């Protein structure tokens with residue numbers, strides 16, 4: 042190969058390496074000199090973090106609870122967000138902090154179904170199970186209990202609405218794979234607003250049932266296009282925006298923070314208050330893909346949804362905001378950053394979940410209840426206590 046051709050190939054490789062804001066670095070690490078890859082990423086989607094004031098009355102009555110779950114979001118994922126966003130995130134204003142342990146009934150390493158059921162229903166169950174205990178008995182969720190106590194309820198996600206975490210708040214089935222069964226649980230009086238993907242589980246079903254007319258009979262306004270969302274300002278809303286999961290960020294646009302604000306806007310019209318679960322579903326998928334670009338973008342987008350919730354809570358004064366995860370994914374560690382440039386370097390140690398305990402951040406009246414170290418099931422108990430709901434008779 043002549044010299045000019047060689048030069049051309051080398052410069053092309055260099056360009057490829059430095060384009061797309063991502064760069065990889067190889068390190069020899071540990072006593073066995075194992076090669077690990079550091080991924081350095083600079084996000085073009087930083088956001089300004091407006092100041093959020095501490096609430097004036099920390100002992101005010103808690104009328105609303107907003108639970109935001111970063112799926113797969115460990116402490117390193119949160120810090121990747123800080124490092125990529127000028128050392129600032131809205132999460133910093135939820136400054137009552139704790140940690141929760143994620144093991145399930147049958148595994149030290151949980152999946153999203155068991156962890157979701159622990160957070161939503163306060164019960165340790167087996168991996169893969171949704172809204173049932175390890176003997177298959179139905180356990181009621183905080184969303185269902187809130188509805189029975191006259192509150193409005195909602196779920197906002199970036200995955201199919203029938204996926205493990207949202208399903209744990211609404212459905213009851215032995216396996217997270219039963220998405221057709223899970224969809225049927227959304228045709229319910231106990232949920233008022235749901236926004237996400239998963240249209241096929243309602244309208245393209247193996248049993249040829251079409252659940253869309255059934256949703257409408259239940260009073261849901263059904264929308265299937267993002268641009269239709271703003272036309273709905275009250276009542277019941279079923280927004281099924283994709284046949285399956287939503288795209289990753291930035292392809293899907295600002296649908297997560299916008300849907301969070303939309304759901305709050307609709308649910309806050311209920312004078313008895315509301316419960317809302319918002320999930321940054323794809324932080325987990327970025328960890329499974331060991332893709333640091335994907336991870337940082339999903340983390341920043343999730344933080345913008347946190348911002349929407351905190352801005353409402355700051356004005357409202359009767360809203361408790363809880364931010365946590367169901368587990369960590371990727372065994373991520375953060376190794377370097379240049380805050381001025383916005384570049385950050387992360388390394389993944391696995392493409393699976395890890396068992397490490399995950400952070401809890403809380404803001405608003407009753408937030409101090411979430412400090413300390415405890416099991417994931419305690420999040421449910423603490424929400425019950427915050428709402429002053431009577432303990433459920435087991």
Ligand SMILES: [Zn+2]
Nearest residue numbers: 153325370394
């Ligand atoms: Zn996962």
